[in-house]
Amino acid sequence: MSSLSTPDGRAAARRVRWPGRAGHGFVAAYATLLVAFGVVPTAYAIYFAFTDAGANFAGLRNFVTAASDFRFAAAVGHVALYLLFWLAALVVFVVALALLLHRLAARGLSRALRLLYYLPGALAGAASVLVWLFMLDPAVSPVSFLLRAFGFGTFGEVIAIDHLPVLFTLIAFWTGAGGWIVVMYGALNTISPEVLEAARIDGAGGWSTAWRIQIPLLRKWIVYMVILAFAGGAQLFVEPQLLSQASVGVAGRDYSLNQLSYDFAFQNNNVGTAAAVSVELLVVGLVVAGVFVTRSRFFDAD
Template sequence: MTRSSTQDPRDRAPTARPTPGPVPAGYGFVAAYLVLLIAFGVVPTAYAVYFAFSDAGGHFAGLSNFLTAAQDFRFAPAIGHVALYLLFWLTSLVVLVVGLALLLHRLAARGVSKALRFLYYIPGALAGAASVMVWLFVLDPTVSPVGSLLRALGFGTFAEVIAPAHLPILFALVAFWTGAGGWIVVMYGALNNISPDILEAARIDGAGAWQTAWQVQIPLLRKWIVYMMILAFAGGTQLFVEPQLLSQASVGMAGRDYSLNQLSYDFAFQNNDINSAAAISVELLLVGLVVAGVFVARSGFFDAD
């Protein structure tokens, strides 16, 4: 008996399914973003670069505007102020945000996670100026709800609290109170994406809570931590609202030119030197790009896990 020449359909090779193409609606979302990016990102940046390399008459001026800004007696102190603020701000952000996110993740099984996430995020609902206004009252021992604590620490007046030596820590405290809550929620979401099998394997191997966090969870959060550091650094170099409002509230005690952004503002609106102001802005942009590039390159940010 001969075998039928007709092939069994089950023996046929499976037909490859066509790869779905991009959804047309996606182009619309991307196009809207590109329009906003060009209008409020690329064009203002190009405008600032033009002013930074030109004089008041619109002629090419080379690096003269950068030299004018750098030779100002307020420039070097402003760099020191911002650098010290960034040291406190970024250190507290990485240590406390990651630590609180790990604690939140560990407490999720106990039913308090949702309440804590809500409490963490409340300060982030306040805009920068509003949060500074709140802290102006908190830091004044005469009206502060924690006035007794401030007096116990030896601060009897508002001027003693906002002494120049205290400003980097105070600004870092305000920034952390305002912005850390959102990052805690982001880190908590990243922790939830870690496979339970990995954590279970660590427990089977005898790892405790500390060892699991240090050797498993934190390494898997590396890219999110780098992403947070890049954005926090870029935002930290733009320090302006906190010292500006504090300067007005303290009648100049905090300094109208404490940060580089304040100095740029002063060049533009007090000295009527928009070109030097633009030069400072371009310098801040370049520093942010260089630091972001270093973080990305050294951390393997775009490497596949």
């Protein structure tokens, strides 16, 4: 009897004809969602960005309308300042805390700290903002003594327009940094123990080992984190939108570019200009990602 006539033989033949079919199945599910909720909406936005209300080709008219709006330059400045604070805090503190977590692993504290870092990420963006609104109000905050020590007596003083980039950075770090700390900790565990042992034998201390060995080997992970954090930070929306409603317009409905796009679409009924702002954010994100990938040699083999 031929081996192909048995069930095991037929299964082996199917595997030969379609190797890796399980992996392809998982990728197909992801690709379907990517097309449905990523590619199609993007194409839809590009279509609206280059057409007018009558579905006629408008060239760059929608982009000019967005750029000439008196709120556009201010929104760009707000987002740029927030990104500066957010990315700097993310790179410095996430890497530092991941290194600390790695050093504490031998003392049995690593698992508890990983859980502690990750817990704030369980809150959705809107819920985390509401928690922070409660924490930042000196009238009800459990840390009101700290707020008053910094000279803040009212909620309005805390959320003054000049303080918003720092406040949004704190909120974003509290909710999003924990996951990246765990990722960096996992990346540190892939570094060969022999390399670290050789550094210790050569007399390198903890600081020298981190600066000269561990951080350079984390380069690709740091670049990956910065790219995704930039893309998410450039789309700042939930925090200023909820703060605007809670503070009766202190932050404004047009603090960020995403808010401005939302305002164009649903307040001014100008979907084309709203789509133009979205496309601009997409292009900036792709350009920044391309610069980071090429300058960091992200895809080069180590």
